[in-house]
Amino acid sequence: MTAPATFQVDESLGVTAPLGFRAGAAAVGVKAPSEKPDVGVLACDVAARAAGVFTRNRVVAAPVLVSREHLKASRTLRGVVANSGNANACTGEQGLADARQMAALAAGHVGCRAEQMLVASTGVIGRMLPMEKVSEGIRAACGALGRGPAADLAFARAIMTTDTRPKQAAVRFDLRGRTVTVAGATKGVGMIAPNMATTLGFLTTDAPVRTALLRKILRRAAEATYNCLTVDGHTSTNDTLVLLASGLALREGRRAAAPIAPGSPEAAAFEAAVTAVCGHLARLIAADAEGGTKVIEVRVTGGASDKEARAAAGAIANSPLVKTAFFGEDPNWGRIVSAAGYAGLSSGPETMRLTLGDVVIFDRGRPVDADPARLEAVMAAHDILVHLDLGAGTGQARFLTCDFSYDYVKINAEYTT
Amino acid sequence: MTAPATFQVDESLGVTAPLGFRAGAAAVGVKAPSEKPDVGVLACDVAARAAGVFTRNRVVAAPVLVSREHLKASRTLRGVVANSGNANACTGEQGLADARQMAALAAGHVGCRAEQMLVASTGVIGRMLPMEKVSEGIRAACGALGRGPAADLAFARAIMTTDTRPKQAAVRFDLRGRTVTVAGATKGVGMIAPNMATTLGFLTTDAPVRTALLRKILRRAAEATYNCLTVDGHTSTNDTLVLLASGLALREGRRAAAPIAPGSPEAAAFEAAVTAVCGHLARLIAADAEGGTKVIEVRVTGGASDKEARAAAGAIANSPLVKTAFFGEDPNWGRIVSAAGYAGLSSGPETMRLTLGDVVIFDRGRPVDADPARLEAVMAAHDILVHLDLGAGTGQARFLTCDFSYDYVKINAEYTT
Numbered sequence: 001m002t003a004p005a006t007f008q009v010d011e012s013l014g015v016t017a018p019l020g021f022r023a024g025a026a027a028v029g030v031k032a033p034s035e036k037p038d039v040g041v042l043a044c045d046v047a048a049r050a051a052g053v054f055t056r057n058r059v060v061a062a063p064v065l066v067s068r069e070h071l072k073a074s075r076t077l078r079g080v081v082a083n084s085g086n087a088n089a090c091t092g093e094q095g096l097a098d099a100r101q102m103a104a105l106a107a108g109h110v111g112c113r114a115e116q117m118l119v120a121s122t123g124v125i126g127r128m129l130p131m132e133k134v135s136e137g138i139r140a141a142c143g144a145l146g147r148g149p150a151a152d153l154a155f156a157r158a159i160m161t162t163d164t165r166p167k168q169a170a171v172r173f174d175l176r177g178r179t180v181t182v183a184g185a186t187k188g189v190g191m192i193a194p195n196m197a198t199t200l201g202f203l204t205t206d207a208p209v210r211t212a213l214l215r216k217i218l219r220r221a222a223e224a225t226y227n228c229l230t231v232d233g234h235t236s237t238n239d240t241l242v243l244l245a246s247g248l249a250l251r252e253g254r255r256a257a258a259p260i261a262p263g264s265p266e267a268a269a270f271e272a273a274v275t276a277v278c279g280h281l282a283r284l285i286a287a288d289a290e291g292g293t294k295v296i297e298v299r300v301t302g303g304a305s306d307k308e309a310r311a312a313a314g315a316i317a318n319s320p321l322v323k324t325a326f327f328g329e330d331p332n333w334g335r336i337v338s339a340a341g342y343a344g345l346s347s348g349p350e351t352m353r354l355t356l357g358d359v360v361i362f363d364r365g366r367p368v369d370a371d372p373a374r375l376e377a378v379m380a381a382h383d384i385l386v387h388l389d390l391g392a393g394t395g396q397a398r399f400l401t402c403d404f405s406y407d408y409v410k411i412n413a414e415y416t417t
Numbered sequence: 418m419t420a421p422a423t424f425q426v427d428e429s430l431g432v433t434a435p436l437g438f439r440a441g442a443a444a445v446g447v448k449a450p451s452e453k454p455d456v457g458v459l460a461c462d463v464a465a466r467a468a469g470v471f472t473r474n475r476v477v478a479a480p481v482l483v484s485r486e487h488l489k490a491s492r493t494l495r496g497v498v499a500n501s502g503n504a505n506a507c508t509g510e511q512g513l514a515d516a517r518q519m520a521a522l523a524a525g526h527v528g529c530r531a532e533q534m535l536v537a538s539t540g541v542i543g544r545m546l547p548m549e550k551v552s553e554g555i556r557a558a559c560g561a562l563g564r565g566p567a568a569d570l571a572f573a574r575a576i577m578t579t580d581t582r583p584k585q586a587a588v589r590f591d592l593r594g595r596t597v598t599v600a601g602a603t604k605g606v607g608m609i610a611p612n613m614a615t616t617l618g619f620l621t622t623d624a625p626v627r628t629a630l631l632r633k634i635l636r637r638a639a640e641a642t643y644n645c646l647t648v649d650g651h652t653s654t655n656d657t658l659v660l661l662a663s664g665l666a667l668r669e670g671r672r673a674a675a676p677i678a679p680g681s682p683e684a685a686a687f688e689a690a691v692t693a694v695c696g697h698l699a700r701l702i703a704a705d706a707e708g709g710t711k712v713i714e715v716r717v718t719g720g721a722s723d724k725e726a727r728a729a730a731g732a733i734a735n736s737p738l739v740k741t742a743f744f745g746e747d748p749n750w751g752r753i754v755s756a757a758g759y760a761g762l763s764s765g766p767e768t769m770r771l772t773l774g775d776v777v778i779f780d781r782g783r784p785v786d787a788d789p790a791r792l793e794a795v796m797a798a799h800d801i802l803v804h805l806d807l808g809a810g811t812g813q814a815r816f817l818t819c820d821f822s823y824d825y826v827k828i829n830a831e832y833t834t
Contacts, residue, residue, distance in 0.1 A: 057758040057759045058758040059758030089755070090755075090766055125754070237751075325829065332542075337476050337507055338474060348476065349475075365509040367545075408826070409821060409825070413744045413747065413822075
């Protein structure tokens with residue numbers, strides 16, 4: 001979930017780093033009583049290829065329904081309009097009409113068809129959008145569209161809810177002698193679980209990629225990163241991860257560049273870049289998780305299958321008992337082993353081996369007398385690796401999660417009131 | 418999950434209320450540094466019929482393995498030996514030998530074969546049992562075997578871990594002109610989820626019931642009560658629910674009573690009594706859940722199947738976001754609807770109806786303008802009913818859970834250290 005050695009991930013760059021993208025934001029009080037930005041618009045100067053992955057929750061928010069429609073209806077996109085502070089979920093026909101209006105308003109300002117804009121909302125479920133404020137916000141955000149660090153951060157801030165900091169990342173690599181950029185902004189930080197995208201995420205690139213390949217790469221990158229991230233096991237109604245490709249990096253004058261060919265080394269490099277950005281963004285979410293004080297990477301190897309390894313990793317990463325133990329810096333490894341045990345394994349504890357950091361603590365059904373000082377050092381760290389080998393096969397999986405603190409309870413007991 | 422109107426559940430009676438049972442306890446420092454009782458023995462004066470249901474966790478504690486063996490090896494039982502403070506789980510061959518020794522020691526004192534004793538342990542995972550202390554405790558508990566309120570409470574206290582109070586219940590009903598008693602003691606209160614029994618529970622009765630019927634009734638009662646209870650979604654390694662039947666209530670002199678016939682009205686009455694006791698015990702666990710301040714009953718109706726309704730109820734009852742909202746007395750119903758939404762439903766929000774207490778708050782895809790004062794009163798109560806109708810069929814299910822407070826984090830961050 002970290003970038004391959006070949007990529008240097010740069011958090012100072014955001015969604016307008018690739019050629020052809022502009023972003024803007026406005027604060028209009030959807031997140032009232034705060035004066036923080038709550039409407040953001042991302043626009044592409046040219047018709048961009050696009051792909052999206054969305055929540056698999058059966059209770060789907062209106063903006064997700066509209067975005068899916070638009071991705072089907074239009075071969076190309078020109079941008080995304082987003083708001084925070086209100087999820088526009090469980091809002092019936094009126095909510096659907098409001099989401100459509102958001103797309104139409106943004107399209108009017110950007111100068112494209114409504115179907116070329118996607119819509120994303122995040123915040124409280126079950127309240128009608130204050131459309132007067134939202135319309136004003138869209139107008140102001142479109143008026144502020146620009147490029148560069150300030151525009152990047154303004155957009156990243158506009159999609160924040162309980163996030164404590166904006167989250168963005170970019171990587172650059174060479175393609176045909178030119179520099180290609182893949183960038184993204186995302187927000188967390190509660191109601192996060194697979195499946196699917198578990199959050200809002202907006203990726204941009206200036207690589208030339210056709211829609212079919214874009215879809216395939218985005219789906220695989222999400223599966224390996226966002227879908228291995230859990231904060232509280234609660235899949236949201238609004239999860240959206242979108243990738244827009246302007247193709248401008250390799251353009252010669254007015255001639256469009258030849259698209260990256262599926263299966264080529266170029267496609268592999270591009271997929272690695274997208275995965276690196278998604279992986280970095282997912283880690284930023286885990287590090288800023290509601291009330292989280294630690295980032296915990298759960299690695300499971302030796303599963304009878306990848307699926308079994310994934311089930312075990314997910315059970316460990318979602319267990320409130322495991323997560324509270326990490327908050328207490330308590331190496332209560334029995335909770336880890338027993339969480340794997342209820343994930344439907346084909347093997348038992350007699351083949352398992354559990355390592356915390358670099359300290360083996362349970363081996364083939366028996367506790368290991370570990371050095372308390374080394375164990376204490378592992379548990380005191382901010383980043384902790386939990387490695388469970390099931391000893392049953394070659395299946396493997398990884399999950400990213402956080403600990404569970406008083407602040408998680410505080411933040412979530414007081415969120416709407 | 419409450420007793421049918423025909424049963425009066427009595428919490429002043431415990432495991433020795435049915436004829437033929439004695440109980441004893443001792444404090445020997447397994448739960449050190451506390452001086453609380455930590456070894457308990459339950460003994461039956463005659464060879465009892467028995468049934469047990471155990472954890473479905475693949476990581477199974479040694480006492481569960483031994484108890485399963487003994488239930489298979491022996492047609493009748495004479496009792497149970499239990500300890501708290503140490504789960505004897507993930508302890509390998511030594512742990513298995515220790516569990517066998519516990520049974521043998523208790524059997525020696527009670528005067529039966531080792532296979533006629535079951536073993537149960539609860540507490541920290543991954544530590545070897547301090548067998549010198551445990552042996553001393555078994556001797557002392559067997560020396561203290563007795564009947565009546567003091568013996569009942571001593572036994573109920575000996576199985577407590579983070580429980581704040583002992584948990585027991587009994588019901589009495591007439592059968593063939595005599596009084597039959599079903600009683601039980603149980604402990605919670607974290608690491609609780611289906612499946613299975615989610616805790617330790619020891620039930621006794623003096624009804625005459627053959628093993629096959631006993632098994633069937635215990636399994637069904639557990640399914641309707643203990644298996645609809647969740648505190649943190651973490652299925653334990655040690656879950657054990659046992660039912661012992663002495664048959665002494667209807668004995669005529671030395672002649673054994675005719676056993677209750679399967680399918681008879683007597684069987685129905687007995688099953689209702691067992692279910693009432695299990696239901697009451699499960700509610701006691703929910704009410705004493707680690708850090709819980711409220712008992713929340715999640716009822717789901719209108720599912721395409723009972724299975725679908727159960728999945729939705731379980732997702733709601735296990736969501737940390739739902740549970741923290743109840744702690745904050747915040748009617749954040751979007752979290753409830755969205756939790757159901759990720760349970761794999763066949764229907765969407767447009768047919769749903771959500772009621773908190775007696776206040777409808779979401780109806781066919783749209784929020785309802787509920788009276789804030791009535792809603793506030795519902796959320797302020799200790800017992801809260803959440804009723805989600807999926808509007809898709811006749812499937813239904815019920816789950817019992819608690820809210821999620823600062824104290825859950827505190828208790829579980831500090832448990833072993």
